[in-house]
Amino acid sequence: MPNGADDCVQLGPQGWTSCQSGEHVAVYGPVHGQIIGKVHAFSREEVDQAIGRLQEGFQSWKRMLLTERAQLLHQWADKLEANRAELAELLMLEIAKNHRDSLDEVQRSADFIHYTAEEGLRLAGETLFGDAFPGQTRQKVSIVGRVPLGVVLAIPPFNYPINLAVTKIAPALMGGNVVVLKPPTQGAIAGLNITRLAYEAGIPDNVIIAITGSGRVIGDYLISHPRVNMINFTGSTQTGQHIASKAIMVPLLLELGGKDAAIVLADANIERARDNIVSGAFSYSGQRCTAVKRVLVVEEIADQLATAVAQKVMTLSVGAPEADSVVTPLISNEAADFVWDMIHEAVAQGAVALTPLRREGNLIYPVVLDFVTRDMRVAWEEPFGPVLPIIRIHDAEEGVELANASEYGLQGAIFTQDVSQAFLLAEELDVGTVQINGKTSRGPDHFPFVGTKASGMGAQGVRYSLLAMTRLKSTVLNL
Numbered sequence: 001m002p003n004g005a006d007d008c009v010q011l012g013p014q015g016w017t018s019c020q021s022g023e024h025v026a027v028y029g030p031v032h033g034q035i036i037g038k039v040h041a042f043s044r045e046e047v048d049q050a051i052g053r054l055q056e057g058f059q060s061w062k063r064m065l066l067t068e069r070a071q072l073l074h075q076w077a078d079k080l081e082a083n084r085a086e087l088a089e090l091l092m093l094e095i096a097k098n099h100r101d102s103l104d105e106v107q108r109s110a111d112f113i114h115y116t117a118e119e120g121l122r123l124a125g126e127t128l129f130g131d132a133f134p135g136q137t138r139q140k141v142s143i144v145g146r147v148p149l150g151v152v153l154a155i156p157p158f159n160y161p162i163n164l165a166v167t168k169i170a171p172a173l174m175g176g177n178v179v180v181l182k183p184p185t186q187g188a189i190a191g192l193n194i195t196r197l198a199y200e201a202g203i204p205d206n207v208i209i210a211i212t213g214s215g216r217v218i219g220d221y222l223i224s225h226p227r228v229n230m231i232n233f234t235g236s237t238q239t240g241q242h243i244a245s246k247a248i249m250v251p252l253l254l255e256l257g258g259k260d261a262a263i264v265l266a267d268a269n270i271e272r273a274r275d276n277i278v279s280g281a282f283s284y285s286g287q288r289c290t291a292v293k294r295v296l297v298v299e300e301i302a303d304q305l306a307t308a309v310a311q312k313v314m315t316l317s318v319g320a321p322e323a324d325s326v327v328t329p330l331i332s333n334e335a336a337d338f339v340w341d342m343i344h345e346a347v348a349q350g351a352v353a354l355t356p357l358r359r360e361g362n363l364i365y366p367v368v369l370d371f372v373t374r375d376m377r378v379a380w381e382e383p384f385g386p387v388l389p390i391i392r393i394h395d396a397e398e399g400v401e402l403a404n405a406s407e408y409g410l411q412g413a414i415f416t417q418d419v420s421q422a423f424l425l426a427e428e429l430d431v432g433t434v435q436i437n438g439k440t441s442r443g444p445d446h447f448p449f450v451g452t453k454a455s456g457m458g459a460q461g462v463r464y465s466l467l468a469m470t471r472l473k474s475t476v477l478n479l
């Protein structure tokens with residue numbers, strides 16, 4: 001039976017293996033396609049047992065002093081920091097993230113937990129007096145506070161299996177909830193390890209439980225489970241929409257796909273735009289929701305910018321995660337096929353590749369495509385890989401129109417030295433966040449992170465996540 005503390009993970013002869021007996025799901029490493037571990041495949045009965053244990057844990061967790069919950073979270077963050085090197089090794093193996101970025105992901109997660117533990121102490125309510133409303137008296141007083149929701153289902157994607165788990169779990173726990181973590185299959189070993197570290201830090205094993213297994217068996221079962229009280233999901237729009245259609249009357253916090261545009265105007269600082277666009281588009285091989293996924297550049301400077309971007313891209317390191325390469329193998333061969341097809345389709349339709357088209361297995365060398373037009377798939381779809389389409393525009397208005405024509409609305413960037421114009425354009429962009437003279441990216445993590453349209457529902461960010469994972473409760477005194 002999955003019972004928290006026993007849900008350990010050990011390094012054995014076959015790699016990482018969940019200690020639980022029974023069915024297992026293999027985890028494949030993206031670099032050589034080898035099995036790097038096996039995680040327990042929960043059955044539906046085991047899911048029910050786990051959620052039952054969480055409901056028991058909820059009763060004492062929600063009553064624990066806030067300062068004590070905060071202390072346990074600080075201890076968890078300390079554990080992550082102390083195990084930073086080991087966790088980073090896992091990220092390199094499981095998802096082929098380079099060493100530096102893997103270390104950063106762990107550190108950022110620890111920092112997030114510390115910040116959340118502090119911020120959670122400051123969630124205050126308010127007192128309302130009845131006489132502010134016509135016909136009422138001061139004898140009615142509402143004490144408005146925030147209370148937990150119950151069992152929160154946290155589902156992170158493969159690309160940040162530690163950070164996007166922690167940014168759900170920490171605010172949920174600080175808000176008094178208990179958590180089912182359903183990690184992605186590639187990222188499951190990392191997910192089990194951060195859960196193990198939570199237990200080692202003193203967080204009870206009936207307050208957070210990681211449930212691994214086959215999506216077919218437990219995916220839909222979990223998202224429509226009657227004892228799940230809230231779902232916090234990050235992943236593709238397709239899966240997010242599926243979850244929204246299956247969930248039964250529970251609050252949803254969904255962070256989904258994106259097609260972030262960088263609009264570059266004639267007076268932009270070209271070097272600054274180039275550097276931001278290249279790192280924004282290609283770090284972790286473009287497998288980031290907020291990656292720059294298209295450049296919309298005005299004709300006057302398009303040749304200059306395209307050349308500068310392509311030259312910089314040619315200097316990017318490509319290869320193994322251990323070598324700190326910027327571009328590493330994509331998460332799977334299927335993902336690489338998807339990106340590769342999109343590139344070739346665009347070239348067949350007239351796009352011009354400014355960098356060599358080169359692929360070795362699921363490692364795709366970074367590609368800059370110039371002269372991309374509206375009729376090409378790469379202009380609209382999210383490749384989640386190292387390809388950057390450049391679309392030439394007449395003016396800023398066309399840039400805004402093209403940016404807004406996307407089904408997505410995560411972020412947008414505007415490069416210009418005229419900050420007043422940038423501000424006015426930012427008001428027109430139908431996205432959650434606009435970056436002026438900077439790449440699209442998430443963070444700092446206390447900023448709100450919001451997606452519009454097919455990019456999501458609700459706001460994340462330390463304080464925003466705490467609010468989303470608690471609800472208002474009014475207790476009225478009738479004096």
Ligand code: NAD
Pocket residue numbers: 155156157158159182183184185215218219220222223234235236237238239240242255256257258288289290382384410451455456
């Ligand atoms: P995905 O949608 O394939 O999977 C995400 C998670 O959902 C995984 O843990 C997966 O196992 C789980 N899942 C799949 N089907 C499920 C079901 N029926 N029930 C329950 N869980 C289910 O996404 P991915 O390939 O892991 O991640 C890439 C996508 O995530 C991209 O579209 C990217 O833009 C998006 N993303 C968005 C953000 C954001 O903050 N907006 C951040 C990172 C990634």
